[in-house]
Amino acid sequence: MRGLGSLLGWYLRKKTEGRRAQLLELMNAEQQSFRQSPKKGASGSKNNVQAQASGSSEKKDADWTGVIGFFHPFCNAGGGGERVLWAAIKTTQEHYPKALCVVYTGDHEVNKQAMLARVKVCLPNT
Numbered sequence: 001m002r003g004l005g006s007l008l009g010w011y012l013r014k015k016t017e018g019r020r021a022q023l024l025e026l027m028n029a030e031q032q033s034f035r036q037s038p039k040k041g042a043s044g045s046k047n048n049v050q051a052q053a054s055g056s057s058e059k060k061d062a063d064w065t066g067v068i069g070f071f072h073p074f075c076n077a078g079g080g081g082e083r084v085l086w087a088a089i090k091t092t093q094e095h096y097p098k099a100l101c102v103v104y105t106g107d108h109e110v111n112k113q114a115m116l117a118r119v120k121v122c123l124p125n126t
Contacts, residue, residue: 075105
């Protein structure tokens with residue numbers, strides 16, 4: 001059974017290798033763009049908060065740079081499930097600040113900026 005799981009894992013990695021590389025490339029481009037954009041003032045801005053791993057995890061968790069996927073069929077619908085989804089993403093980003101969080105959804109007509117804008121309006125504490 002263990003061999004079957006290993007074979008399935010190898011197959012899935014090979015099958016999704018190109019998409020993973022594309023996501024990591026997009027993330028790196030966004031980070032470069034963010035670093036080069038003009039910085040806002042430090043007074044009262046939440047953008048200047050440094051993410052850190054907390055709890056009982058080791059320091060090496062803060063340096064982990066993998067991809068973490070969240071599956072949610074309608075992540076922009078405004079229901080109660082979105083609150084749980086965004087809380088999970090926020091906690092994951094605090095625990096693994098260098099990881100790439102990807103949301104797989106059925107809301108294909110919504111882009112990243114629209115999704116994040118809705119989160120800021122509907123869930124202001126996230």
